[in-house]
Amino acid sequence: MTAMLNIRSLNAYYGQVQALHGLEFALNEGSVTTLLGANGAGKTTTLRAICNMVRTTGAIEFDGALLSGRSTENIVRLGIAHVPQGRGTFTTLTVEENLQLGAITRRDKAGVVSDIERMYAHFPVLKQRYTQQAGTLSGGEQQMLAVARALMLRPRLMLLDEPSFGLAPLIVRDLFKILGKINREEKVTILVVEQNAQLALEIADQAYVIETGRIVMSGNAAEIANNEDVRKSYLGY
């Protein structure tokens, strides 16, 4: 397997404050990778850095091409879909318009139409509500809409920022099941940032633990799940 995304000595800054300190990690094509860590560790910043939404130094390579210097929208056009924290719903637009927007960079009209149907098959609740303003959806429905919107890009890499945040446990289970299915069936590489470490480790192949802007541990997901420190700090047993 080759590394699809390769991050080397990545620093990120908010004004004068440095949030990431020499981060290094790689994602294999077709894998699910999770980034674990406490609040403020730099998980969200890492995802934002990949899409050039914070000031960074260091190297981020996607398929061998450097991402630095490209605008967010151009990075997205390479096939990197980002489901942001808080879901980023276009609240004043309808559910279907949200899905169309996910595919706004695509030119194949017929493909887009059939993909919208595919999303409705993945997430039947969206089909029931397709003419509704997206802001009227519940949190769980909006999260599904956000995932569906990201998939409409036909991404090669999907970045998910705390998809379980604020959702009922049952809905979270469903969502992760769907994410696993998307990874297997559509060959989408996934990088997921999660506070719900247990769930994330279940679907992940690879895991990294991040603390105060540095990677402190890495390995395959099963290994990390069995690690004493990780169990105590993140899994709670």
Added chain:
Amino acid sequence: MELFTNQILAGISTGAIYACMALAVVMIYQAIEHLNFAQGEMAMFSTFISWQLMQWGVPYWAAFVLTLGISFAGGIAIERLLFKPLAKAPILTNVAGFIALYAILNSFAGLIWDFTIKQYPTPFGSSPFLGSQLISTHQAGMIGVTVLLLVLLYLFFQFTRVGLAMRAAASVPESARLVGINTSWMIALGWGMAAAIGSIAGMMIAPVVFLEPNMMLGVLIYGFAAAVLGGLTSPFGAVIGGFLVGIFENLAGTYIPGVGNELKLPIALALIITVLVVKPAGLFGRPIVKRV
């Protein structure tokens, strides 16, 4: 009764112009969350350009279309040169930018075309409309052009990719970038369209108020009143606000003793203040909530 109907219809026809100005103001407000104080001067300058084209012998409708194109390009140029660099600047810096633009356009119009009042042609004629004494053909034409414009804009925003992308960029800019929309160009496009819409308002009202560098001052204030009344976050509200303000202006001028042409502007300002005090989001707007 005939006076009343007459005033309502006249109100609707000037209201159509206010609706255009309000719509232009709202389009830019949606894109950058600032009020474009120079919107009227942009429209005035466009109107002068169309007049100049006609002086050079270009027929009315050709000049009309050419002016739309020039205004569109001009709006984009203004955004790229002046307001894109100010995007992250504080609000007062932007206000200064708008006032500068206002002054520059006003004085350049005076310099090029001087301040004497000029006649401006109407393509519709000014005879009574369909033989009725209630409304002139030019007034009917103003309403017709505005309604056509509104329908086209509605179709554009509702059914085209670019329209959808512009709505998305105005709704949640960060998410718009994350689906691959170049939000910076969407803002420029908004400026171009606002300038073009304003130029229509200018060319339609010029036969009524006559052509001179200060012709749009009153119209813009009524446009602001319309936008505030309808809600600065709602293009639909801006249009309704435009018609309401037009009718209100005419009725107040006719029926409230002492309010002649002289007090028409203070009425618009009083309306702005009343709406801001009583219902700041306007009739159709939503309150702007910022997460902190």
